[in-house]
Amino acid sequence: MSINRDFPLLKNDRILKAARGEIPDKLPVWVMRQAGRYLPEFQEYRKKYNFFEICQNPEHACAVTLMPLERFELDAAIIFSDILVIPQALGIEVEMVAGVGPVLPHPITPEAVSKLSSNHVVEKLEYVGKAINLTRHKLNGRVPLFGFTGAPWTLMGYMIEGGGSKTYSKAKKWLYAYPEEAHALLNVLTEVIVDYLVMQIEFGAQIVQVFDSNAEYLNKKLYSIYGLPYLKRISVEVREKLKLKNLEEVPMVLFAKGGWYCLEEQAELGYEVLGIDWTIEPQFVRKLLHNKKITLQGNLDPTALYAPKSDLKVYIERMLEEFGSERYIVNLGHGIYPDAPVESVEFLVDTVHNFQI
Numbered sequence: 001m002s003i004n005r006d007f008p009l010l011k012n013d014r015i016l017k018a019a020r021g022e023i024p025d026k027l028p029v030w031v032m033r034q035a036g037r038y039l040p041e042f043q044e045y046r047k048k049y050n051f052f053e054i055c056q057n058p059e060h061a062c063a064v065t066l067m068p069l070e071r072f073e074l075d076a077a078i079i080f081s082d083i084l085v086i087p088q089a090l091g092i093e094v095e096m097v098a099g100v101g102p103v104l105p106h107p108i109t110p111e112a113v114s115k116l117s118s119n120h121v122v123e124k125l126e127y128v129g130k131a132i133n134l135t136r137h138k139l140n141g142r143v144p145l146f147g148f149t150g151a152p153w154t155l156m157g158y159m160i161e162g163g164g165s166k167t168y169s170k171a172k173k174w175l176y177a178y179p180e181e182a183h184a185l186l187n188v189l190t191e192v193i194v195d196y197l198v199m200q201i202e203f204g205a206q207i208v209q210v211f212d213s214n215a216e217y218l219n220k221k222l223y224s225i226y227g228l229p230y231l232k233r234i235s236v237e238v239r240e241k242l243k244l245k246n247l248e249e250v251p252m253v254l255f256a257k258g259g260w261y262c263l264e265e266q267a268e269l270g271y272e273v274l275g276i277d278w279t280i281e282p283q284f285v286r287k288l289l290h291n292k293k294i295t296l297q298g299n300l301d302p303t304a305l306y307a308p309k310s311d312l313k314v315y316i317e318r319m320l321e322e323f324g325s326e327r328y329i330v331n332l333g334h335g336i337y338p339d340a341p342v343e344s345v346e347f348l349v350d351t352v353h354n355f356q357i
């Protein structure tokens with residue numbers, strides 16, 4: 001399909017500057033899951049369309065992506081989609097059940113892995129590219145547009161468990177009982193993810209984030225075998241493929257939620273930015289990574305948004321002081337919750353932008 005790469009000039013590049021280690025005029029801020037259920041206008045939209053209908057229709061995905069930008073002075077947009085569109089494109093049924101979350105009625109078995117192939121999978125995800133292209137033009141250079149993907153281990157978890165899980169013990173069982181099949185599955189997912197991110201960048205994503213939301217269920221030994229090598233391949237191979245296609249590199253963000261046990265190793269994977277979850281002290285991670293050229297993103301506890309404004313101000317400003325203004329992108333330490341007060345998001349954005357750096 002034809003891609004309109006004649007993009008409008010970017011007016012707010014705070015996030016890209018912070019990712020490159022330059023000092024922006026104000027600290028950049030965006031919110032994980034900002035285009036979601038805490039917005040009444042999104043809930044209205046969801047009454048009319050089902051979740052994947054919105055994802056698959058570029059006009060709908062674009063409209064929802066822009067919703068939080070119409071309310072708040074955020075420094076980035078993130079394309080409306082889900083990490084589970086990859087298992088779906090691999091032929092695995094995914095339903096988004098209201099009040100439950102994602103359900104995969106036919107989880108993958110070890111025997112079925114050899115039948116999976118990455119061939120032609122990304123073609124099925126071109127609707128995400130179209131949504132990105134439309135949204136980047138609609139943004140008219142206001143802020144950069146994030147593309148994103150789930151990480152191999154997190155996607156594998158959903159594919160094996162058939163949905164979310166408290167322990168991910170079924171998926172972890174594979175690591176001990178079926179390591180060959182586990183690696184084969186992670187390999188197929190990695191191949192798809194690399195091409196998927198390159199496609200998103202080709203269609204106009206200006207920065208991309210890899211969500212490894214389930215890193216917290218592994219430990220250093222397991223993540224060294226089943227997480228890190230694949231994440232490294234993603235950063236290396238995306239850049240190689242961009243070069244082959246004569247496309248400019250974009251900053252890459254890794255958010256390994258609960259991956260506190262291997263932050264130093266994460267900093268060596270070739271990502272410009274590391275997402276830091278809400279359990280980690282800013283000074284701890286700054287000290288740990290002091291000799292690494294890496295930007296940090298995070299990490300306000302999403303539940304802090306329920307605090308009275310006077311307390312919230314203290315939590316935000318303390319976090320900004322503790323991270324320091326260099327190589328820092330302000331965000332929550334995990335996605336915003338559906339019942340988060342909308343005014344608290346506005347308060348977060350304004351408090352960050354009023355902070356003297």
Ligand SMILES: Cc1c2[nH]c(c1CCC(=O)O)Cc1[nH]c(c(CCC(=O)O)c1C)Cc1[nH]c(c(CCC(=O)O)c1C)Cc1[nH]c(c(C)c1CCC(=O)O)C2
Pocket residue numbers: 031032033034035036037046051078079080081082083084096097098100101102148164211213257334335
């Ligand atoms: C683990 C994960 C998923 N999806 C995602 C992750 C990684 C981030 C994280 O750890 O929070 C990522 C995601 N999901 C969604 C986005 C859109 C862009 C954004 O605003 O950030 C993004 C970046 C939309 C969504 N994805 C989902 C919704 C709500 C679905 C609905 O409207 O019914 C939205 C707006 C559903 C979803 N999708 C998923 C779950 C567990 C759920 C149900 C619980 C929840 O809502 O958080 C899988």
